[in-house]
Amino acid sequence: MVRSEDSLDTIDAEAVPEVVVQRLPLYVRVLSHFASAGIEVISSEQLGAHLQMTPAQIRKDLSYFGRFGKQGRGYDVGSLAMRLRSILGLDTQWNAGLIGVGRLGRAVVAYPGFQPEGFRIVAAFDADERLVGHEVGSMRVQKLAELEQTVRERDIKIGIVTVPATHAQDVINELVRAGIKAILNYAPIAPVVPPDVRVQGVDPVLALQSMTFYLKN
Amino acid sequence: MVRSEDSLDTIDAEAVPEVVVQRLPLYVRVLSHFASAGIEVISSEQLGAHLQMTPAQIRKDLSYFGRFGKQGRGYDVGSLAMRLRSILGLDTQWNAGLIGVGRLGRAVVAYPGFQPEGFRIVAAFDADERLVGHEVGSMRVQKLAELEQTVRERDIKIGIVTVPATHAQDVINELVRAGIKAILNYAPIAPVVPPDVRVQGVDPVLALQSMTFYLKN
Numbered sequence: 001m002v003r004s005e006d007s008l009d010t011i012d013a014e015a016v017p018e019v020v021v022q023r024l025p026l027y028v029r030v031l032s033h034f035a036s037a038g039i040e041v042i043s044s045e046q047l048g049a050h051l052q053m054t055p056a057q058i059r060k061d062l063s064y065f066g067r068f069g070k071q072g073r074g075y076d077v078g079s080l081a082m083r084l085r086s087i088l089g090l091d092t093q094w095n096a097g098l099i100g101v102g103r104l105g106r107a108v109v110a111y112p113g114f115q116p117e118g119f120r121i122v123a124a125f126d127a128d129e130r131l132v133g134h135e136v137g138s139m140r141v142q143k144l145a146e147l148e149q150t151v152r153e154r155d156i157k158i159g160i161v162t163v164p165a166t167h168a169q170d171v172i173n174e175l176v177r178a179g180i181k182a183i184l185n186y187a188p189i190a191p192v193v194p195p196d197v198r199v200q201g202v203d204p205v206l207a208l209q210s211m212t213f214y215l216k217n
Numbered sequence: 218m219v220r221s222e223d224s225l226d227t228i229d230a231e232a233v234p235e236v237v238v239q240r241l242p243l244y245v246r247v248l249s250h251f252a253s254a255g256i257e258v259i260s261s262e263q264l265g266a267h268l269q270m271t272p273a274q275i276r277k278d279l280s281y282f283g284r285f286g287k288q289g290r291g292y293d294v295g296s297l298a299m300r301l302r303s304i305l306g307l308d309t310q311w312n313a314g315l316i317g318v319g320r321l322g323r324a325v326v327a328y329p330g331f332q333p334e335g336f337r338i339v340a341a342f343d344a345d346e347r348l349v350g351h352e353v354g355s356m357r358v359q360k361l362a363e364l365e366q367t368v369r370e371r372d373i374k375i376g377i378v379t380v381p382a383t384h385a386q387d388v389i390n391e392l393v394r395a396g397i398k399a400i401l402n403y404a405p406i407a408p409v410v411p412p413d414v415r416v417q418g419v420d421p422v423l424a425l426q427s428m429t430f431y432l433k434n
Contacts, residue, residue, distance in 0.1 A: 011434045012434075013430065013431055013434035019236055021427050021430050021431070022423075022427045024426070024427065024430065025422075025423045025426035025427055026407050026423065028426070029405065029406070029407060029423075030407050033406070049409065050407055050409060051407055052410075052412075052416075087430065087433075087434075088426055088427070088429055088430045088433070089429035089430060089432060089433030089434075090426060090429065094425070094429060094432070096425075107324050108421070111421070113405060113420075113421070113422050114421070114422065114425075117422045117425075117426070119422070119425050157432055158425065158428065158432075181431070181432060182425075182428035182429070182431065182432050184421060184424055184425055184428070188246065188330065189246070189250070190243050190246060190247050190267055190268055190269075192266065192267060192269075193269075195269075198428045198431050199269075200424035200425070200427065200428055201424075202419065202420075202421045202424055203330075204325070204328070204330070204331070204401060204419045205242075205330050205331065205334045205336070206239075206242045206243065206246075207401055207417035207418075207419055208311070208313075208331075208334075208336050208375065208399075208401055208417070209241070209242035209245070209305055209307060209334070210238050210239045210241065210242055210305070210417065211375065211399035211401070211415045211417055212305055212306035212307065212311055212399070213230065213238050213241065213304065213305045213306060214230055214238070214398070214399065214415050215306060215311070215374055215375075215398060215399050216304075216305070216306030217228045217229075217230035217304075217306075
């Protein structure tokens with residue numbers, strides 16, 4: 001069996017380039033895909049072909065987390081997937097709170113992709129008093145004033161922002177004040193946050209805009 | 218007036234790192250934000266604060282596209298925004314075709330953010346014969362067999378994939394066969410495409426998964 005020879009459980013997060021961290025979930029996804037197809041060992045060439053990366057990039061990315069695989073034999077699909085899931089914290093449940101229960105917010109609450117991956121939206125908030133008390137999913141919409149207490153009580157680690165662009169920075173400030181360190185931002189703004197807070201934007205327009213560069217040039 | 222001193226209109230797309238290209242739309246967004254606030258000149262420090270980047274990174278990113286700004290004076294907000302919009306191809310209209318008119322596909326068609334940014338969904342397709350002919354937005358759902366001809370007739374440059382994961386690779390192959398070079402992929406897979414085809418994934422789960430790394434470590 002080829003297996004990880006590394007047994008460190010703490011990673012120096014700051015030493016890993018952010019682009020590498022952002023690729024790790026893709027590795028996990030591709031590895032899971034191979035595992036469910038019954039493939040046990042995979043080369044960096046095969047991984048690279050699926051991730052549109054060179055084998056050297058793959059080896060470099062993985063080298064930040066220890067020594068995986070054996071020269072000329074490739075990676076053990078199952079153990080590499082498990083190790084990366086653990087590094088990414090995907091072997092636990094994460095609770096999220098959502099702010100903004102308009103059309104976008106309701107679509108996000110209804111999105112079926114979160115729960116199977118260990119993400120649960122456990123609270124929903126809106127600044128609009130008229131929406132407070134309404135049902136969204138199986139939640140009662142709460143007022144923003146209850147944010148901090150709810151974050152503490154329900155062990156919420158992730159904030160999901162689905163308010164219009166004009167309100168997004170204010171709402172993100174509220175989340176930061178409530179102690180949230182990870183924010184999934186659907187609003188089309190680049191928010192300002194303290195250095196210890198991570199923001200990931202979900203924005204199809206930004207994705208389109210970086211592709212038109214290649215269509216044009 | 219501080220203005221771009223570069224007048225090259227062709228960019229060697231392969232010479233620009235992909236991460237830089239992916240940041241350009243964010244620059245445009247932040248610059249537009251400053252422009253609408255009446256700010257005419259901005260420093261790389263100010264830009265950096267809004268983009269969570271160092272001034273040196275900002276200067277390096279922009280250096281791929283010519284010489285902007287003047288030492289000690291900063292960048293002209295309006296002309297830099299206009300130049301970046303042109304580099305990204307955002308000064309024209311782009312037509313897109315969407316495949317998969319289930320719940321996710323209908324939500325994407327209804328998304329109000331595309332049109333103001335110059336992206337128009339002009340055709341919708343589904344492999345399910347029962348959905349063909351139905352109305353989605355103001356479009357009639359077409360069968361997949363009509364894809365190639367429709368791409369040609371309506372000048373479609375972008376494919377949007379909103380089918381389930383199990384069908385996504387097949388549908389992406391169809392788009393590639395029809396001559397599409399830019400694909401916005403909502404399905405949770407890392408598809409395999411030829412090197413001249415760009416795929417951008419829109420996937421909130423991947424975004425969450427790269428943040429739990431920081432929450433954990």
